[in-house]
Amino acid sequence: MESPKEYSNGEITVVWKQQLCEHSGNCVRGLPEVFRAKVRPWIEVRKAGSDEIVEQIKKCPSGALSYYYNKNKMEDHLKLVNNEEKSRFELEVDGHIAFIDYKIKDRKIYLIHTEVPAELGGKGIGNAIVLKTLHYIKDNGYSLVPLCPFVAAYIKRHPEWEAIVA
Known part of the structure; x- marks a missing residue:
């Protein structure tokens, strides 16, 4: 067998x-x-x-x-950093930084571009940074404008997040 x-x-x-x-x-x-x-x-x-x-x-x-x-998902232990100087949210994993570029205007956060280093590919880091960013947006009372195709696709797969879309 x-x-x-x-x-x-x-x-x-x-x-x-x-x-x-x-x-x-x-x-x-x-x-x-x-x-x-x-x-x-x-x-x-x-x-x-x-x-x-x-x-x-x-x-x-x-x-x-x-x-x-799975228990103890890696993304549960990752801390989202709002790097205001570079206008991006960041996750550092194994010495590499995944990020989402953003702009803020009128209590709206425009998510522009998501990037995950090749060394982190296939580990769910892209989904993790989007999810953590969406929680940040919701928890801080912003609305979302998902210009980034990766973020837009994530929301399409997880329609529970449509409530924060501007």
């Missing part, structure tokens, strides 16, 4: 038991950016939000897919 394969985006880990998989077409049709029939590895968990992936996994009729939430 083949051992299960695990795929993580930092927040959740998807567990796939190939020997039980009978209905992979359901996943491919339901969330094709994550479940890719002709690509290996066939599960790419960084292509959608965790909530979307969990909803698709719950539809698995064979039990081949399951998930669990």
Whole structure:
């Protein structure tokens, strides 16, 4: 019996038991950016939000897919810095700085550009800095103008944040 394969985006880990998989077409049709029939590895968990992936996994009729939430997520330990001098929010990870450039006008924060160094790619740092920045905006009573495509895509995947969009 083949051992299960695990795929993580930092927040959740998807567990796939190939020997039980009978209905992979359901996943491919339901969330094709994550479940890719002709690509290996066939599960790419960084292509959608965790909530979307969990909803698709719950539809698995064979039990081949399951998930669990990761404890001690790295982003929980990262501190967002508002570097006012450079007009950007920053996260320092392993000696590298990810950032989001911004402008503030009339109690609105315009998020212009997000950048994550290549050394931090694939670790969920882009999502972490956006989430921490959105919390900052909400907690400080600003409204958001998401000019950055990465931030706009994050909000589209997490519509609960639309309430702070100007």
